[in-house]
Amino acid sequence: MATQVKSEQTTAAKRYKMHVKKGDTVQVISGRDKGKIGEILNTLPKLSKVVVKGVNVKTKHVKPQQEGESGQITTFEAPIHSSNVMLYSTKQKIASRVCYSFNQEGRKVRMLKKTGEVID
Template structure:
């Protein structure tokens, strides 16, 4: 999955969080999934383990399919399709709308 990287700003285009934007915290290339900060949050109930660890409810970002998010171009200020071009022998990502390097 060359399109998305950790630290990218993406917008959700499908599912319960549609329209929300966030930053990618993990890319799971084996399954083509990503986790995005504050997106697809599941409440996890944790049992108390000790006095220092009282457990409780924690928010956890669950992975979602990479096809459910689109990269946000900062110049266009909206989700865009990613294009590629070669530069100095390297494949780089560009905004298919304005051509800016992403």
């Protein structure tokens, strides 16, 4: 009796194309922190999530590692899904979707749809 070799399904996470990058100023458009504005500290393209400064702040109780040391309560920003943030123009104070266009040198740049402001 021949045994069948079952091919292992690779659960290699796919990298999602995201409309935001590290360093962008964004506004949260849904969830508990709706309306908050912050800078993107980190992006997680495999999970399609971003870490925004001052948004989705969690507290963690850390046990002491050595004897005589006291425990701590630390706060950190947890990731939120990239679809819950929208690029924000600090000049015009408005959130906008992103579009892609070409500048005079023929280089592809990101631009805010509402204001026409070039991001990078």
